[in-house]
Amino acid sequence: MANTMARSFLQVAAAEEVAPPLRVVQIEGLVMLKIIKHCKEFSPALVTGQLLGLDVGSVLEVTNCFPFPIQEEDEEIEADGANYQLEMMRCLREVNVDNNTVGWYQSTMLGCFQTAELIETFLNYQENIRRCVCIIYDPSRSNQGALAFKALKLSDSFMDLYRSNNFTGEKLREKNLSWVDIFEEIPVKVSNSALISAFMTELEPDTPVTQRDYDRLQLSSSPFLERNMEFLIECMDDLSVEQQKFQFYYRSLTRQQAQQQSWLQKRRDENKARKAAGEEPLPEEDPSNPIFKPIPEPPRLESFLIANRIANYCNQINGVTGQSFSRLYLTKALHDN
Amino acid sequence: MPVVSGYNSSDCPIRYFQNPSSRSLLFESRSEEKKKKIRMAASDRTVLQFGPSSAATSNVTAKVHPLVIFNICDCYVRRPDQAERVIGTLLGSVLPDGTVDIRNSYVVPHNEFSDQVALDIEYHHTMLKSHLKVNPQEVIVGWFSTGLGVTGGSALIHEFYCREVPNPVHLTVDTGFRNGEGTVKAYVSVNLSLGDRQLAAQFQEIPLDLRMIEAERVGFDILKSTSVDKLPSDLEGMEVLMERLLTLINDIYKYVDDTVVSMIIFLFLFYSQIVLI
Numbered sequence: 224m225a226n227t228m229a230r231s232f233l234q235v236a237a238a239e240e241v242a243p244p245l246r247v248v249q250i251e252g253l254v255m256l257k258i259i260k261h262c263k264e265f266s267p268a269l270v271t272g273q274l275l276g277l278d279v280g281s282v283l284e285v286t287n288c289f290p291f292p293i294q295e296e297d298e299e300i301e302a303d304g305a306n307y308q309l310e311m312m313r314c315l316r317e318v319n320v321d322n323n324t325v326g327w328y329q330s331t332m333l334g335c336f337q338t339a340e341l342i343e344t345f346l347n348y349q350e351n352i353r354r355c356v357c358i359i360y361d362p363s364r365s366n367q368g369a370l371a372f373k374a375l376k377l378s379d380s381f382m383d384l385y386r387s388n389n390f391t392g393e394k395l396r397e398k399n400l401s402w403v404d405i406f407e408e409i410p411v412k413v414s415n416s417a418l419i420s421a422f423m424t425e426l427e428p429d430t431p432v433t434q435r436d437y438d439r440l441q442l443s444s445s446p447f448l449e450r451n452m453e454f455l456i457e458c459m460d461d462l463s464v465e466q467q468k469f470q471f472y473y474r475s476l477t478r479q480q481a482q483q484q485s486w487l488q489k490r491r492d493e494n495k496a497r498k499a500a501g502e503e504p505l506p507e508e509d510p511s512n513p514i515f516k517p518i519p520e521p522p523r524l525e526s527f528l529i530a531n532r533i534a535n536y537c538n539q540i541n542g543v544t545g546q547s548f549s550r551l552y553l554t555k556a557l558h559d560n
Numbered sequence: 561m562p563v564v565s566g567y568n569s570s571d572c573p574i575r576y577f578q579n580p581s582s583r584s585l586l587f588e589s590r591s592e593e594k595k596k597k598i599r600m601a602a603s604d605r606t607v608l609q610f611g612p613s614s615a616a617t618s619n620v621t622a623k624v625h626p627l628v629i630f631n632i633c634d635c636y637v638r639r640p641d642q643a644e645r646v647i648g649t650l651l652g653s654v655l656p657d658g659t660v661d662i663r664n665s666y667v668v669p670h671n672e673f674s675d676q677v678a679l680d681i682e683y684h685h686t687m688l689k690s691h692l693k694v695n696p697q698e699v700i701v702g703w704f705s706t707g708l709g710v711t712g713g714s715a716l717i718h719e720f721y722c723r724e725v726p727n728p729v730h731l732t733v734d735t736g737f738r739n740g741e742g743t744v745k746a747y748v749s750v751n752l753s754l755g756d757r758q759l760a761a762q763f764q765e766i767p768l769d770l771r772m773i774e775a776e777r778v779g780f781d782i783l784k785s786t787s788v789d790k791l792p793s794d795l796e797g798m799e800v801l802m803e804r805l806l807t808l809i810n811d812i813y814k815y816v817d818d819t820v821v822s823m824i825i826f827l828f829l830f831y832s833q834i835v836l837i
Binding site: 251255260292293310370411415420435553 | 787
């Protein structure tokens with residue numbers, strides 16, 4: 224009598240779960256306010272915190288979060304940090320908050336968050352949680368009136384490559400992986416419970432123009448632009464250092480190859496002489512000779528990250544200048560009238 | 561969990577003390593909970609006392625950040641089935657001018673029976689410690705509960721919080737929208753004593769300032785609707801902003817026009833009166 228469409232429980236349990244790809248991150252208004260408050264309180268220091276929520280299909284819901292205390296560099300504080308986390312999770316469980324870690328958030332200063340530590344943290348989280356996301360909040364950009372929330376995750380291809388520790392140029396070309404493919408930005412959706420939206424609708428102030436609009440209307444954007452340019456110049460310096468490393472590598476590689484060729488030539492001449500004299504020819508390879516030792520290729524990860532940072536700064540500068548132009552045109556129109 | 565037993569206001573009806581001077585004192589406070597009446601001792605002429613002086617408490621104002629309201633609503637939605645309301649601790653600081661700045665909150669599990677209240681004190685202290693690790697400046701400034709008005713159980717809980725902090729602020733958030741709107745009110749308690757006998761705790765309402773600056777920063781459009789499909793980009797934000805400015809300028813323009821027109825009419829009538837005279 225069983226429906227042919229229904230599968231037995233065993234079959235369902237045995238079937239491989241194919242996880243749908245993550246398409247959108249749904250944040251609650253409460254989480255946004257908490258992150259903003261925490262990051263603003265401690266800015267310019269960089270702070271982090273944990274995200275809690277649910278993983279539902281292709282949507283990752285973030286329903287609550289809690290901040291991490293700022294840790295001084297000390298080994299014994301490591302255990303404290305873990306204890307704090309466990310205690311918070313236990314307490315939140317008691318009041319029916321989702322006890323499931325789905326990622327972490329961190330604040331950043333003008334968008335220089337693409338570092339090797341971020342990748343390391345991602346990999347750490349990925350070992351325990353199937354799907355995790357990192358939310359980056361930039362309080363300095365929010366002072367300009369934009370809401371600088373970004374949800375990031377590492378792309379799968381990059382993760383596989385990183386795990387296999389195989390970061391040479393050839394492998395990257397093989398997988399067609401360039402610096403754009405490291406981080407994937409996921410669109411963010413905001414949701415609120417009906418109760419809170421009722422409250423907010425009521426508590427909304429009467430003026431149509433809010434504080435955020437006033438922030439946006441600030442005519443002076445030069446401090447922001449200056450800092451962006453400063454960071455950009457630093458990044459260019461770092462990039463040139465990396466380029467020099469590569470140049471050095473290639474030069475030494477060619478030099479080594481030239482040395483190998485000359486040694487080989489000498490060997491061949493020697494062998495010819497020995498053949499003429501009737502002796503055994505010497506082998507054409509000599510692994511103990513230092514000129515045959517392969518030179519390690521410098522890792523490309525750092526240069527990829529620097530490229531990411533530069534792209535970010537350029538985008539930010541683009542955005543800010545676009546806005547400044549609109550503001551200036553607005554002021555001009557008002558003056559003309 | 562300590563179980564504090566106390567009286568329920570419906571148990572002992574009390575009449576107003578008829579001394580005219582004290583009656584004027586009673587009417588000075590603005591609280592609506594005026595059902596607490598005082599039993600008149602037979603021939604005593606003891607004076608009803610308010611203390612510590614109402615002058616000090618009437619200067620207290622409270623400022624609430626929007627995060628607190630969000631947190632309370634979220635906790636209310638997640639409350640266990642048998643609970644009618646949620647209570648919890650308020651964290652913040654006292655500003656130098658005496659205003660209480662309420663910045664954060666966390667809910668504390670509790671059980672309420674007909675005349676008894678049980679509060680999970682250990683949970684409260686654990687959460688407090690955890691929060692202090694992150695931000696040592698945020699200390700307890702009071703407690704909150706959902707629902708409208710102050711009940712007998714609240715008085716007991718308030719007593720507990722009085723032992724934690726000298727003058728706690730009690731915040732009520734009406735999630736039931738009983739008056740047709742979500743009322744958020746803050747109270748401080750004042751002790752009423754007759755002679756040296758503690759009689760009642762009177763909850764006086766204090767002015768409340770809902771500072772929505774952070775919510776404005778995020779944008780009310782995002783916080784108001786139940787779902788927003790994507791965060792607005794900078795350019796879209798500029799567009800909305802310009803529309804708003806336009807509305808504002810139009811309103812001001814109209815207002816000024818109307819004022820000018822009414823001034824003209826007024827002057828016209830004035831001069832016509834003078835001419836007639």
